[in-house]
Amino acid sequence: MTRFTLRRLGQSVLVVLGVTIVVFVFTRLLPGGPARAILGPRATPAAIMAFDHANGYDKPLVTQYWVWLTHLVTGDVGYSYKQNQTVSSLIADRLPKTLLLVGAANLIALVIAVPLGLLQAVQRNRLTDYTVTGVAFVFYSMPLFWLSILLVIFFSIDLGMFPPQAPQGGFGDVLAHPGGLVLPVLTLTLVTVALFTRYTRSSAIETLTQDHVRTARAKGASTTIVVLRHVLRNSLLPIITMIGLTLPVVVSGALVVESVFNYPGMGLLFWNAAQTQDYPILLGTTVVVGVATALGSLLADLLYAVVDPRIRAAR
Numbered sequence: 200m201t202r203f204t205l206r207r208l209g210q211s212v213l214v215v216l217g218v219t220i221v222v223f224v225f226t227r228l229l230p231g232g233p234a235r236a237i238l239g240p241r242a243t244p245a246a247i248m249a250f251d252h253a254n255g256y257d258k259p260l261v262t263q264y265w266v267w268l269t270h271l272v273t274g275d276v277g278y279s280y281k282q283n284q285t286v287s288s289l290i291a292d293r294l295p296k297t298l299l300l301v302g303a304a305n306l307i308a309l310v311i312a313v314p315l316g317l318l319q320a321v322q323r324n325r326l327t328d329y330t331v332t333g334v335a336f337v338f339y340s341m342p343l344f345w346l347s348i349l350l351v352i353f354f355s356i357d358l359g360m361f362p363p364q365a366p367q368g369g370f371g372d373v374l375a376h377p378g379g380l381v382l383p384v385l386t387l388t389l390v391t392v393a394l395f396t397r398y399t400r401s402s403a404i405e406t407l408t409q410d411h412v413r414t415a416r417a418k419g420a421s422t423t424i425v426v427l428r429h430v431l432r433n434s435l436l437p438i439i440t441m442i443g444l445t446l447p448v449v450v451s452g453a454l455v456v457e458s459v460f461n462y463p464g465m466g467l468l469f470w471n472a473a474q475t476q477d478y479p480i481l482l483g484t485t486v487v488v489g490v491a492t493a494l495g496s497l498l499a500d501l502l503y504a505v506v507d508p509r510i511r512a513a514r
Contacts, residue, residue: 207500211493218489219271223264226482233478237280271486277479279472286483289468295370297464300380301453304387305445309438312392316399317426317434320407331396339393347386347459354382365462373463383460387453391445395438402434409433443499 234250251257276286319328355363366376412429454466472480
């Protein structure tokens with residue numbers, strides 16, 4: 200297990216290094232380079248040359264990458280000239296809010312989706328299964344922006360129960376107004392429940408056909424005991440994969456939901472940076488998401504070994 204962990208950790212480091220190379224090279228291919236993206240389209244050639252010289256953009260590409268990588272390792276992700284702040288401070292301010300939003304939605308979705316998926320597997324091809332499947336398909340196929348708007352119209356405009364806009368300010372301000380979190384969290388929860396339910400159902404149905412489950416039933420074990428002791432653990436493997444894949448979403452934020460509800464998270468930060476061509480923020484957030492993707496894959500592999508002893512023994 201230790202050898203496997205170290206090997207996967209080394210592979211994750213190589214993946215992150217490759218991501219930094221690709222992102223760095225692509226950003227240098229922007230028309231006019233970083234100087235044009237930062238100074239704007241009206242910048243004169245003399246101003247661009249002065250900016251490139253002051254920031255080392257006139258040096259060889261390998262030298263630029265090495266300098267940028269050494270700064271990145273020390274936590275210096277860059278500086279946003281348009282917001283007059285370091286990118287690391289912007290990420291540090293926005294990341295906890297996105298963790299709260301997406302983390303709460305995923306936790307609630309897991310609590311709801313896993314029992315529903317198991318119930319569908321036990322009640323396969325019955326009314327309960329068809330009903331949950333139909334509702335899940337509706338929410339899974341519905342665009343996030345459309346679902347967000349529908350929830351705002353119903354809960355905010357028609358019923359007046361929750362504010363249509365998420366709470367603003369720092370992390371403490373967001374926690375001080377939990378009502379503003381209800382609709383963004385509900386939007387993400389509904390879509391995530393639909394996704395997790397389908398995976399849990401498929402995995403549970405496959406597990407119910409295995410020999411050890413049939414043996415347990417032949418010995419007289421009740422359906423509840425069979426599901427909890429023999430089906431649940433094996434059915435969690437695809438959910439673990441989904442949890443690992445959602446880690447980049449936790450870091451990057453649900454861009455559409457944050458934009459609709461004006462939630463001050465990582466997704467809205469990236470969206471605003473893309474609209475204003477804030478090159479340092481785009482570069483910094485992309486690298487952070489790349490790191491989160493590698494960590495999510497590593498986390499999924501390690502949780503596989505924890506949940507399934509057969510995988511742990513094989514490794």
